Every structure is written in structure tokens, then in C-alpha cells.
Amino acid sequence: MSHDDSALPVVAHDAAAHRFTLAVDGHQAVLDYLRRDGAMIITHTGVPNAIGGRGIAALLTRAALAHARAGGLKVVPECSYAAAFMQRHGEYADLLG
Template identity: 50%
Template sequence: MTDITTGTVRDNPARSRFELGDGDALAVTHYRIADGAMVFTHTEVPSRLRGRGIASRLIAGALAAARERGLRVVPLCSFVAAYVSRHPEAADLVS
């Protein structure tokens, strides 16, 4: 099993989500693509993984993917919105 604190954020387009971890230790952020934007709708981190910065690593990876694809970001998920507000380097992604 990969160490989740150093693992790679993966896009799972079949499930419209980004993932970090393996098996039952899987943090996810759900999205949909609409009108040139990646719309983030919900982020989930298993309770036993919380408080370790995993959700922030997950969102950083997801935002990097949106940037690479030339997509704007719509943070409907409150965690994604809070992350963007704390990271000014991501502000240019938000529509």
C-alpha cells in the first residue's frame, strides 16, 4: 500500500473524481466538467485520515490538473472554496 501522505493524486474520469490513497484509505474529490470549467462538488476523506493534510494534497493535485487542461474552477465544495481562499496562487483558476 502506498503511503497516502506521499502518494500520487490520480484522476478517475470514469467516476468523475480525483483520488489519493488505496482501498479503504481513499480520499476523493468529485467534479464534473461543464462549459470549460471543472466544477468541484464534494470532497471526502475517511475519518481515520483526517488532520494529516491529505485533503489539501488532494485538492492541490486536482487544481494542478485543471490548470494543465486549461479549465477554470468552480468550487461548489466548501473545502475546495476554503482551499482556494487560502492559496492565492490558485485564485486565477476560479471563475
């Protein structure tokens, strides 16, 4: 079964708030992070139950990790979701701080 990502909105990055967001069906999912010593510390991933189960947390996490890689940042996943995601997806192992 193919998954059509084009139906999902784009992840937005609010650098001033240290947050990635994704709005779906009027609900907003978030990934919060801190910047410290050349690292991105992912502190929280939140997806409202109304839009859960659609892979939205994964989209937010991939966007954050892509941002970290582009900026040469290491990633410290303090959020349990982000930590588990990075363990499951070995292509991000080089980012672990």
C-alpha cells in the same frame, strides 16, 4: 519542522468517473468534480476520519487544480473545503470561474 511528502501515495485521477482519489492505510479519500462549459466544478471532498488531519484533502485539491490549470479549465469550488482552500492559497485565484 519539514514535511516529507514522499511518504504519501500519489493522487490518482479517474477521468471517466470525474474523481481524484488517494488511498492511505486502506482508506480512500476522494475529490469529485463535474465538467461544464470549460470549467471544473469541484462538488465534494471526502476524507475518512481515520486518515484525517494529514493534509490529504489539500493534496487532492492541489492535484485537481493542477489538472484544471494544465487543461485550461476554470474552477468553480462548490465544495466548501475547496472554496476555503482556494481563498487561502492565492496562487490559484486565476483559476476561479
